[in-house]
Amino acid sequence: xxxxxxxxxxxxxxxxxxxxxxxxxxxxxxxxxxxxxxxxxxxxxxxxxxxxxxxxxxxxxxxxxxxxxxxxxxxxxxxxxxxxxxxxxxxxxxxxxxxxxxxxxxxxxxxxxxxxxxxxxxxxxxxxxxxxxxxxxxxxxxxxxxxxxxxxxxxxxxxxxxxxxxxxxxxxxxxxxxxxxxxxxxxxxxxxxxxxxxxxxxxxxxxxxxxxxxxxxxxxxxxxxxxxxxxxxxxxxxxxxxxxxxxxxxxxxxxxxxxxxxxxxxxxxxxxxxxxxxxxxxxxxxxxxxxxxxxxxxxxxxxxxxxxxxxxxxxxxxxxxxxxxxxxx
Amino acid sequence: xxxxxxxxxxxxxxxxxxxxxxxxxxxxxxxxxxxxxxxxxxxxxxxxxxxxxxxxxxxxxxxxxxxxxxxxxxxxxxxxxxxxxxxxxxxxxxxxxxxxxxxxxxxxxxxxxxxxxxxxxxxxxxxxxxxxxxxxxxxxxxxxxxxxxxxxxxxxxxxxxxxxxxxxxxxxxxxxxxxxxxxxxxxxxxxxxxxxxxxxxxxxxxxxxxxxxxxxxxxxxxxxxxxxxxxxxxxxxxxxxxxxxxxxxxxxxxxxxxxxxxxxxxxxxxxxxxxxxxxxxxxxxxxxxxxxxxxxxxxxxxxxxxxxxxxxxxxxxxxxxxxxxxxxxxxxxxxxxxxxxxxxxxxxxxxxxxxxxxxxxxxxxxxxxxxxxxxxxxxxxxxxxxxxxxxxxxxxxxxxxxxxxxxxxxxx
Numbered sequence: 001x002x003x004x005x006x007x008x009x010x011x012x013x014x015x016x017x018x019x020x021x022x023x024x025x026x027x028x029x030x031x032x033x034x035x036x037x038x039x040x041x042x043x044x045x046x047x048x049x050x051x052x053x054x055x056x057x058x059x060x061x062x063x064x065x066x067x068x069x070x071x072x073x074x075x076x077x078x079x080x081x082x083x084x085x086x087x088x089x090x091x092x093x094x095x096x097x098x099x100x101x102x103x104x105x106x107x108x109x110x111x112x113x114x115x116x117x118x119x120x121x122x123x124x125x126x127x128x129x130x131x132x133x134x135x136x137x138x139x140x141x142x143x144x145x146x147x148x149x150x151x152x153x154x155x156x157x158x159x160x161x162x163x164x165x166x167x168x169x170x171x172x173x174x175x176x177x178x179x180x181x182x183x184x185x186x187x188x189x190x191x192x193x194x195x196x197x198x199x200x201x202x203x204x205x206x207x208x209x210x211x212x213x214x215x216x217x218x219x220x221x222x223x224x225x226x227x228x229x230x231x232x233x234x235x236x237x238x239x240x241x242x243x244x245x246x247x248x249x250x251x252x253x254x255x256x257x258x259x260x261x262x263x264x265x266x267x268x269x270x271x272x273x274x275x276x277x278x279x280x281x282x283x284x285x286x287x288x289x290x291x292x293x294x295x296x297x298x299x300x301x302x303x304x305x306x307x308x309x310x311x312x313x314x315x316x317x318x319x320x321x322x323x324x325x326x327x328x329x
Numbered sequence: 330x331x332x333x334x335x336x337x338x339x340x341x342x343x344x345x346x347x348x349x350x351x352x353x354x355x356x357x358x359x360x361x362x363x364x365x366x367x368x369x370x371x372x373x374x375x376x377x378x379x380x381x382x383x384x385x386x387x388x389x390x391x392x393x394x395x396x397x398x399x400x401x402x403x404x405x406x407x408x409x410x411x412x413x414x415x416x417x418x419x420x421x422x423x424x425x426x427x428x429x430x431x432x433x434x435x436x437x438x439x440x441x442x443x444x445x446x447x448x449x450x451x452x453x454x455x456x457x458x459x460x461x462x463x464x465x466x467x468x469x470x471x472x473x474x475x476x477x478x479x480x481x482x483x484x485x486x487x488x489x490x491x492x493x494x495x496x497x498x499x500x501x502x503x504x505x506x507x508x509x510x511x512x513x514x515x516x517x518x519x520x521x522x523x524x525x526x527x528x529x530x531x532x533x534x535x536x537x538x539x540x541x542x543x544x545x546x547x548x549x550x551x552x553x554x555x556x557x558x559x560x561x562x563x564x565x566x567x568x569x570x571x572x573x574x575x576x577x578x579x580x581x582x583x584x585x586x587x588x589x590x591x592x593x594x595x596x597x598x599x600x601x602x603x604x605x606x607x608x609x610x611x612x613x614x615x616x617x618x619x620x621x622x623x624x625x626x627x628x629x630x631x632x633x634x635x636x637x638x639x640x641x642x643x644x645x646x647x648x649x650x651x652x653x654x655x656x657x658x659x660x661x662x663x664x665x666x667x668x669x670x671x672x673x674x675x676x677x678x679x680x681x682x683x684x685x686x687x688x689x690x691x692x693x694x695x696x697x698x699x700x701x702x703x704x705x706x707x708x709x710x711x712x713x714x715x716x717x718x719x720x721x722x723x724x725x726x727x728x729x730x731x732x733x734x735x736x737x738x739x740x741x
Binding site: 082083092093097098100101105110111113114115118119120122123125126127129131134135136137139140143147150153154171174175178179215216318 | 457
């Protein structure tokens with residue numbers, strides 16, 4: 001599966017990376033907010049005003065990925081979101097409580113539905129194609145990628161728009177903080193979409209080789225999968241884009257995976273740039289594809305030329321592990 | 330890639346029964362499960378009838394054998410998924426049996442939900458709004474759609490593959506569709522696919538703002554329809570590919586012969602006047618199965634009872650079938666609109682129709698939307714030679730799915 005267009009909005013300003021490059025500056029504070037671009041060139045300003053953040057971030061990255069790949073009407077639109085449209089959910093819930101279930105208006109309810117992002121993309125494109133939304137917590141993006149790959153095997157030669165979007169709101173930040181999620185690493189959010197096909201083209205950024213998931217694996221299970229990946233990559237994984245956080249509960253598991261992947265491996269932790277959120281792997285995948293396309297990994301004064309393979313690995317505190325292996329093409 | 334997908338088990342819980350058998354009996358008798366709201370705490374209880382599962386959470390916990398704080402969606406989902414696995418002979422005690430005849434089967438759970446743990450979150454929220462440090466966190470632990478499924482998967486002991494779809498009212502049709510695709514691709518041997526949604530204040534009030542709730546018992550597919558009644562429940566199928574079917578030794582009678590999802594791309598909540606999304610979904614399901622429209626004997630309609638849906642759906646049907654309409658009815662008049670669960674429940678009702686050669690009537694019909702005599706089923710009808718049944722599920726965001734179920738052997 002080849003990435004022919006990729007767009008991300010994240011606390012790290014990356015949306016205009018093609019024009020301005022990326023300055024890798026870790027986010028400050030305990031809540032990282034996405035750096036949103038000027039949307040006017042991508043979406044009708046009248047529509048943007050009505051969209052919540054997660055919807056406009058999702059729609060803008062989807063449109064941008066399509067534009068890059070020069071595709072106007074994809075054959076499938078697949079979206080992952082762990083939390084869904086939290087801002088609209090919060091608005092409707094607050095009014096419901098405060099007004100005692102009376103005098104409510106429909107807009108927030110309508111836009112709170114989990115498949116709103118994918119639906120809005122279809123609506124803007126007038127695209128009647130297959131449209132699905134996965135909400136499996138920290139594997140929502142991975143399940144979307146797996147569906148994209150399955151779709152491409154079923155429909156050779158087609159093009160699939162696949163991505164993920166999640167937002168952090170005042171309510172969700174307050175709640176998830178109480179669960180201890182941001183004790184050692186800032187909370188985050190973001191959106192990323194990709195246009196993928198089954199054949200390479202001159203537009204291709206990178207190839208997605210493998211998408212593996214595990215749930216709450218034992219040491220043996222984790223070791224076996226990491227070993228399989230190492231073998232499948234013929235020992236050529238140069239960089240591990242690691243979801244490890246400060247004082248990570250899963251530090252041992254991250255250590256185990258990086259030790260299996262071998263001595264020459266460089267480990268880069270991505271959550272200091274995008275913050276903690278379940279679909280952060282969609283941002284990390286964008287970063288991996290960006291570096292593979294550029295032919296060099298360059299971050300905070302450190303450089304690696306001609307990377308061949310980059311592995312995105314995340315072990316979420318709820319037990320969701322995922323491995324996305326990308327290679328240069 | 331070409332292997333067939335069979336239905337090896339079914340589990341249903343809805344306003345018309347807490348298991349498959351009770352659901353079937355109510356359908357045969359034409360008994361609605363919709364009535365005054367008794368279990369959901371809402372100021373609208375006296376105003377809007379709803380199709381509630383006739384048990385409070387304590388009773389559901391007992392049936393499930395669960396303790397602690399659980400979303401009603403998780404409870405309903407587990408009860409239906411367990412029943413489906415029991416029918417398939419895949420339960421061993423309280424857990425899924427992974428080994429059959431010495432062979433380890435790869436088993437996946439694909440659930441779907443729109444409400445998820447909102448039934449708990451909406452009761453947590455008043456305290457939280459007053460004070461951000463207040464409210465018991467166990468009330469929001471199952472808020473996320475994926476967390477509901479995770480709870481069910483954990484109880485059943487499923488780890489190979491767990492996934493949740495949330496595409497509004499077509500969610501569980503899409504879960505069945507994905508399950509069939511994963512089986513055909515050989516990624517899994519067995520898939521439990523369906524959906525679950527509890528009634529919640531959030532959805533009841535949300536649908537009320539759209540002004541599409543009927544204050545009387547709904548009359549879907551009637552010209553004088555006034556709107557929908559909400560319902561709740563869960564419906565799950567156990568889907569197996571050929572390998573697992575052989576290992577389990579079941580003589581499964583119904584297979585998933587076709588499916589398609591298409592987007593209406595017209596409006597966030599309303600269906601297009603020409604029913605483009607529904608038309609493409611039905612057409613796609615027929616094409617995949619290699620079935621001509623006139624081979625379809627019955628359609629289990631989405632048929633919610635809103636002006637917009639029933640009109641758009643009937644126009645789409647006309648576009649697919651011309652004036653050679655198959656028989657059709659909607660079961661929403663029994664269960665209410667169960668949102669993410671309706672595709673799963675109605676897949677099971679479609680199996681009943683195929684196996685028993687019975688068409689369940691629309692309830693409370695006076696002037697059917699399609700006036701050709703006999704098309705809209707208004708009385709329990711015994712048929713013969715019913716081979717193919719189409720089941721429609723359409724949702725917000727223009728998300729339209731159709732599933733085609735076929736009898737494995739022709740019955741003459």
